Amino acid sequence: MLNPLATHAGTRRLITAAGTAPSVHNTQPWHFIARHREYIELHADPDRWLKITDPRGRSLHISCGAALFNLRLALRISGHRPLTWSTPATGNDPPTLLATVRPTPAAPASAAEHDLYEAIKARRTNRQPFTDTPVPQAIMDELVAAARMEGAGLVFPRGPGVAALLEEVAAAEESLTGDGRYRAELARWTCGPSHADGVPPYVQGPRPIGDLAPVRDFARATRERARFEDRPRLAVLTTPGDGPADWLRAGQALQRLLLVATVHGLSASFLNQPLDLRDMRRHTDPRHPGGHPQMIIRLGYGPAVPRAPRRPVPELLRAA
Known part of the structure; x- marks a missing residue:
């Protein structure tokens, strides 16, 4: 061929x-x-x-x-x-x-x-409210298998673990937004329309009603607010180690499981603020029983949303 x-x-x-x-x-x-x-x-x-x-x-x-x-x-x-x-x-x-x-x-x-x-x-990446329809166990098992195929793990917190993780996300969000350097870097990629990259307002989603927000704030200028699901389905992607090879592996596992989720009609967004804060403070991650957390993913059934902008191929393909 x-x-x-x-x-x-x-x-x-x-x-x-x-x-x-x-x-x-x-x-x-x-x-x-x-x-x-x-x-x-x-x-x-x-x-x-x-x-x-x-x-x-x-x-x-x-x-x-x-x-x-x-x-x-x-x-x-x-x-x-x-x-x-x-x-x-x-x-x-x-x-x-x-x-x-x-x-x-x-x-x-x-x-x-x-x-x-x-x-x-x-x-x-869907930052809109999801329905309260539960994700079937069979699909969650497929997502776990997808991550495993790429050498990663996928953990689903349950019960009090979900509330504790949301509280950790909210605390990290507050710390991050109090850092002027973080706000400036975020603004570069989120403020105003862009022809090819960043997170423009039309894909940022509404501001959540309530304290434990299951979406990143992005310092949105929009005043639109919405009520998000009461019990978000969260998943944590993990790797055995926490070095560059593990991170590259985590990205491949992430995309495989996101595509599997898409095939099943699932939407996803990310709540990585605690991991961002850890990296900004240059803290090393202690070994967890389930591996090193690399991504915090919110899964569920959401409405259709537009795609974020993309760079054209001539910008991506460089001469040898």
């Missing part, structure tokens, strides 16, 4: 899929280099690194990991196996090359893989 990197159209299709991945504040902190029409490199973009909120580069690596999963999936749809070498940045060096992917001939993609690929276009 023809290597998709052999043609401009094939390469463009791969980059389009990769660039649709979710990223922290929709910074889309990546670019790609196709070399010799044989393999493609994923690079982090230091100019899009949130150096105040994300001094370790954890969120940057997770974002790029999500793009890497989409790239791998797009190669599978082309009838190839994505042979992948991950080279996450380490130490104090600026993040650059994170992974190299070479397509090798393989059996045709399965129906399940085609479903995931179609979900790339439909997936959204």
